[in-house]
Amino acid sequence: MLRSMYSGVSGMKGFQTKLDVIGNNIANVNTAGFKSSRVMFKDILSQTAAGATGSTAEVGGSNAKQIGLGVSIGSIDTLHLAGSAMTTNNPTDLRIDGDGFFAVGLTAETDAANAFLTRAGDFHVDGTGNLVNSDGLFVLNTGGGAINVPQGSTFSIGSDGVVAIKAADGTIATDNRIAVVVVRNPEGLEKAGGNLYRVGQNAMAEGETIVFEAEADGPNAMAGGIVAGQLEMSNVDLTSEFTEMITAQRGFQANSRIITTSDEVLQEVVNLKR
Incomplete structure (x- = not known):
């Protein structure tokens, strides 16, 4: 032939x-x-x-x-590559102005190494006050736990990822900070569906987890700051x-x-x- x-x-x-x-x-x-x-x-x-x-x-x-x-x-x-920003003015819509990823988990206590990563920041507060994505996965803080807003409280999210929760008595708690994860090789991430990525073998060294706190300036600026009220659209x-x-x-x-x-x-x- x-x-x-x-x-x-x-x-x-x-x-x-x-x-x-x-x-x-x-x-x-x-x-x-x-x-x-x-x-x-x-x-x-x-x-x-x-x-x-x-x-x-x-x-x-x-x-x-x-x-x-x-x-x-x-x-x-x-x-x-970064997608365009869309302003929604929804306080739970978040955009990372940098190279980092949000970490979400199947449980309220998920180690960042086992978390799913995403750039889609269309988050919501569920019936128990947890900050979750559209599929109900928990948005993780820098300690690997869920972010919970008690009933009757109000909250705001700063550019550094700090969730300021104001209770009914006027006290403000700032002990929750949204995790922003940076991997060495983003192209090594594997798409898992639902706007999620899982860390593949070529994304970072085995056993390595790089978790940066969101920061617009300073040593962690590569991770990027968080912009509330905006979403990152497709690139x-x-x-x-x-x-x-x-x-x-x-x-x-x-x-x-x-x-x-x-x-x-x-x-x-x-x-x-x-």
């Missing part, structure tokens, strides 16, 4: 994956905290028809003759996505044409015996 046919098949598979990723990006254009992805290709190992030869005093050298065998997916990267750029969609569509069509042409060549070979 012709090598070009298999090369065309690999190209079609690759561009189908690219279209799948682009479609997911566009579908989440209005998803709070969503980070777009991209597909990178790499060529498959080439078949060497003739090796290279070195030059001598009598004869010059020659280059190797290699035939490529197609394309494969090199990587599917998540682009952790999907529709102009780029539609351009990439056109490129992927044309690439898919071109590779399908390779298969059609290879089939026509094989048909001609079969017809030689007639």
